[in-house]
Amino acid sequence: MASSSLSAKTTGLRTVPARLSRWRAIRKWIAGQEGWVFIFPWVVGFILLDLGPYIFALIISFLNWDVGRPPTYIGLRNYQAAFTDPLVGKSLWNTAFYTLFHVPGSTIIAFTVAGLLNQKVRGMPIWRTMYYIPSVTSGVGMALIWIWLFAPRGALNGMLGWFGIEGPRWLTSTTWAMPALIIMSFWGVGASMVIFLAGLQGVPQHLYEAAEVDGGGWWAKVRHVTIPMMTPYIFLSLILGVIGSFQVVTQALLMTGGGPDNATLFILLYIWIMGWNAFKMGYAASISWILFAIIFAATIVQFLGARRWVYYEYQEPG
Amino acid sequence: MGISSHMTRRRMLRIAGGLGVGVAGVAALAACGEAEPQIITKEVPVETTVIKEVPVETIVTRTEVKEVPVDRIVTQEKIVTQQVEVPVERVVTEIVERERVVEKVVTREVEVMVEAPMQKTPVRLEFSTDWGSGVRAATHKFMAEEYNKVNPHVTVDILIISGSGGSTAVGYAGILTNLLVAGSGPEVMSELWWNADLYNLDLQPHLERAGLTPADFWWHDGYLVDKDGVIRGVPYGVYVGAMMANLSLVEQFGVTIPDKDYSFDEFRELSAQMRDEEAGIWGLERQTGAWNQGWAERFSSEGAKWYDSASETSTASVATVPGGNSVEAFADWWKLAWEDGVAPTTDEVQATLESPANTSGSTNLFATGLIGMSGFGYNSGGGIKNRIGGRFDFHVFWPYQSPYTGLRGYHNETNNIVVNRAAEERGNAEEAAGLALFWHGDIMAPYLAEFQPVVPAAKSIWNSPFITEFSSGTDNFPDLAAEAEAVGQFRENWIRGTHAHPNWLEWFRLVLGKLGDRALTGGESPYQMMEELDAEGTEALRREI
Numbered sequence: 001m002a003s004s005s006l007s008a009k010t011t012g013l014r015t016v017p018a019r020l021s022r023w024r025a026i027r028k029w030i031a032g033q034e035g036w037v038f039i040f041p042w043v044v045g046f047i048l049l050d051l052g053p054y055i056f057a058l059i060i061s062f063l064n065w066d067v068g069r070p071p072t073y074i075g076l077r078n079y080q081a082a083f084t085d086p087l088v089g090k091s092l093w094n095t096a097f098y099t100l101f102h103v104p105g106s107t108i109i110a111f112t113v114a115g116l117l118n119q120k121v122r123g124m125p126i127w128r129t130m131y132y133i134p135s136v137t138s139g140v141g142m143a144l145i146w147i148w149l150f151a152p153r154g155a156l157n158g159m160l161g162w163f164g165i166e167g168p169r170w171l172t173s174t175t176w177a178m179p180a181l182i183i184m185s186f187w188g189v190g191a192s193m194v195i196f197l198a199g200l201q202g203v204p205q206h207l208y209e210a211a212e213v214d215g216g217g218w219w220a221k222v223r224h225v226t227i228p229m230m231t232p233y234i235f236l237s238l239i240l241g242v243i244g245s246f247q248v249v250t251q252a253l254l255m256t257g258g259g260p261d262n263a264t265l266f267i268l269l270y271i272w273i274m275g276w277n278a279f280k281m282g283y284a285a286s287i288s289w290i291l292f293a294i295i296f297a298a299t300i301v302q303f304l305g306a307r308r309w310v311y312y313e314y315q316e317p318g
Numbered sequence: 319m320g321i322s323s324h325m326t327r328r329r330m331l332r333i334a335g336g337l338g339v340g341v342a343g344v345a346a347l348a349a350c351g352e353a354e355p356q357i358i359t360k361e362v363p364v365e366t367t368v369i370k371e372v373p374v375e376t377i378v379t380r381t382e383v384k385e386v387p388v389d390r391i392v393t394q395e396k397i398v399t400q401q402v403e404v405p406v407e408r409v410v411t412e413i414v415e416r417e418r419v420v421e422k423v424v425t426r427e428v429e430v431m432v433e434a435p436m437q438k439t440p441v442r443l444e445f446s447t448d449w450g451s452g453v454r455a456a457t458h459k460f461m462a463e464e465y466n467k468v469n470p471h472v473t474v475d476i477l478i479i480s481g482s483g484g485s486t487a488v489g490y491a492g493i494l495t496n497l498l499v500a501g502s503g504p505e506v507m508s509e510l511w512w513n514a515d516l517y518n519l520d521l522q523p524h525l526e527r528a529g530l531t532p533a534d535f536w537w538h539d540g541y542l543v544d545k546d547g548v549i550r551g552v553p554y555g556v557y558v559g560a561m562m563a564n565l566s567l568v569e570q571f572g573v574t575i576p577d578k579d580y581s582f583d584e585f586r587e588l589s590a591q592m593r594d595e596e597a598g599i600w601g602l603e604r605q606t607g608a609w610n611q612g613w614a615e616r617f618s619s620e621g622a623k624w625y626d627s628a629s630e631t632s633t634a635s636v637a638t639v640p641g642g643n644s645v646e647a648f649a650d651w652w653k654l655a656w657e658d659g660v661a662p663t664t665d666e667v668q669a670t671l672e673s674p675a676n677t678s679g680s681t682n683l684f685a686t687g688l689i690g691m692s693g694f695g696y697n698s699g700g701g702i703k704n705r706i707g708g709r710f711d712f713h714v715f716w717p718y719q720s721p722y723t724g725l726r727g728y729h730n731e732t733n734n735i736v737v738n739r740a741a742e743e744r745g746n747a748e749e750a751a752g753l754a755l756f757w758h759g760d761i762m763a764p765y766l767a768e769f770q771p772v773v774p775a776a777k778s779i780w781n782s783p784f785i786t787e788f789s790s791g792t793d794n795f796p797d798l799a800a801e802a803e804a805v806g807q808f809r810e811n812w813i814r815g816t817h818a819h820p821n822w823l824e825w826f827r828l829v830l831g832k833l834g835d836r837a838l839t840g841g842e843s844p845y846q847m848m849e850e851l852d853a854e855g856t857e858a859l860r861r862e863i
Binding site for chain 1: 489491492495496498499512513516517664665668669672821823824827830831832835836839840854857861862863
């Protein structure tokens with residue numbers, strides 16, 4: 001109290017009791033932690049539902065375990081085997097190939113569709129809903145529809161026939177099965193489209209007006225205003241797209257079973273087959289961790305690269 | 319002044335956050351603490367355990383338990399003692415609370431115990447299957463109902479996992495093994511062979527009690543006997559492939575279906591005779607899969623084993639019968655569609671199904687009525703009959719003889735019904751084992767023979783008119799099955815079975831990819847695919863994990 005009085009005399013300011021000041025500091029600290037409140041449900045979910053399985057998968061990756069019998073410790077042999085397994089290589093290549101086409105393709109399509117849906121046209125909510133619905137359709141239902149579309153005499157080949165093109169055997173050809181799954185993947189661009197749409201609506205109008213004043217046309221506005229302002233959204237879409245592509249499995253499981261002759265054997269499908277068909281759980285877990293490392297590395301690379309091309313309107317003062 | 323003027327968004331968030339943390343904290347504390355047992359006060363009228371050692375040649379004990387509603391158990395026990403000269407070893411009566419009333423009576427003279435009507439403890443059994451539709455699903459429903467009639471205290475729930483109508487669905491084994499490990503697996507399971515020594519009940523005593531031996535069945539140890547030689551399963555049925563012909567087309571083209579012995583050339587010629595391009599009719603449906611006269615049978619006639627576990631070598635191309643040539647036998651099969659044109663290729667199959675000539679609208683090629691001959695599975699005759707729906711008659715006949723060995727090719731399987739060992743702990747092992755054997759008993763075996771979801775494995779019924787008159791030509795079944803059994807090409811030697819290689823799945827995926835997908839479906843060179851299978855198959859078998 002004495003120090004407070006002294007301070008008041010020298011500064012001439014109203015005295016603040018120390019206890020009150022400490023309380024304010026606590027309140028200020030609490031206010032700074034409110035972010036935790038928002039991520040609290042995720043943290044709880046992560047700890048309860050994810051972290052345990054992650055640790056468990058790490059442990060069993062060093063074991064030979066068929067689920068039914070007691071496991072035996074085999075050190076790094078699962079990892080060594082994975083690095084020499086041609087099907088791990090094949091499935092990683094298939095997955096990378098899919099990613100290479102699916103991610104840019106779906107980003108471009110989603111961006112384009114979002115641009116179209118950002119126009120002032122009558123009945124726009126209906127259009128937006130129509131484009132979004134496929135992304136919330138069940139994977140199984142979608143697979144069944146696409147099996148029909150890709151049938152040798154299905155709708156897709158029927159349409160190609162209009163132009164005199166004899167369509168391939170999409171799902172039973174080692175050449176065409178993977179492109180078929182990539183084409184099908186574009187059906188689900190709705191989620192990215194919604195993100196882009198939100199981003200497009202947040203681009204300040206005055207930037208377009210300024211571009212117009214400078215004589216910029218449609219393309220100049222897209223190139224110098226829309227795309228730079230949308231880079232954070234494109235970046236998010238790429239991050240999620242790459243992670244999602246490396247985990248693609250449903251279509252192959254339902255439509256091709258990884259065939260023909262492993263042409264659509266994705267890495268996650270191979271993990272599943274090794275785990276639940278061959279009951280080589282340790283081996284499956286080791287491939288899972290290799291997959292994790294690949295996705296982690298890809299994400300880091302993307303973040304490092306993002307510094308060069310992603311523009312944030314609000315930047316922390318340097 | 320309204321609330322909104324004081325309640326800023328930040329304050330609302332803090333309050334909401336605080337509440338959230340509070341609620342979660344309380345929930346977490348509640349979860350961390352030891353669960354307080356819920357106290358239910360309930361009167362249990364009688365709850366006794368009586369264990370009596372009864373001297374031989376003195377006493378007969380009868381236990382009468384009156385019927386009681388599940389929610390109000392009143393158990394009355396009446397012990398009657400009288401002088402009778404019969405050897406009774408020991409009588410143990412245990413009465414456990416509520417609906418799980420378990421009575422165990424161990425005696426050599428069972429007749430003594432059935433003198434008085436006895437109310438047995440209600441038992442629920444789960445029977446798992448992937449037979450989810452048609453005649454196969456109906457069969458299991460019938461089994462459950464009939465077992466309940468014979469054993470009124472037993473209710474059987476059919477647990478259909480992945481109702482794929484008979485194929486061994488990819489998810490079926492995975493789901494069941496999960497359940498088994500978790501201790502909640504069904505008491506009785508069909509089509510599962512996994513760690514049999516750990517999870518399956520020893521069925522030897524039950525077979526013995528029923529007076530049965532493996533010789534009474536279509537039998538192969540692969541899916542029925544564990545590595546220690548203990549019987550852990552009974553067969554599900556007879557899985558063996560013959561040929562069938564559409565009798566309407568046979569009549570239309572004026573051809574004769576060959577008798578037992580005929581060559582591959584005759585077979586090809588017959589297929590060609592039944593080809594009518596204009597009418598969209600094909601002589602043969604040539605399978606792209608393994609069984610029901612597919613590629614597996616082509617290796618079988620040459621004595622080629624799929625692979626050799628001891629040397630870890632892929633041996634599908636190695637014939638063991640003198641003069642045999644499994645590569646050429648497979649190539650011949652391939653050529654029927656891709657060179658000879660007597661059977662449709664993949665595209666042509668699709669075109670046939672969608673052609674106006676397919677007035678039936680069937681999605682099953684043979685059932686369209688546009689195919690002269692096809693493979694016939696004795697494991698699915700009922701399904702075939704249902705799909706044809708009486709639109710034409712069909713004739714079942716023997717497979718052709720290999721031009722290289724003169725032998726017919728077969729691809730056999732027993733499949734299985736197994737009993738979960740956990741049934742012992744649950745106190746319903748007797749009923750569960752009884753259900754497994756019920757499948758082969760006097761009620762189910764004739765039913766299987768009549769409707770043929772699969773031909774029954776019990777040999778005693780193989781000469782039944784149900785089987786021999788199931789369709790034209792099925793009188794060949796007993797001889798055909800005996801010949802196929804003698805050839806011994808059972809798939810459980812190589813897939814999943816007790817003696818299958820640990821990397822069997824890796825090998826099998828290769829054979830499906832090379833021979834099924836690329837050669838037979840895709841039209842790629844059968845010779846090259848066989849070469850690739852040999853090389854990559856051996857590599858897959860020798861991989862360490």
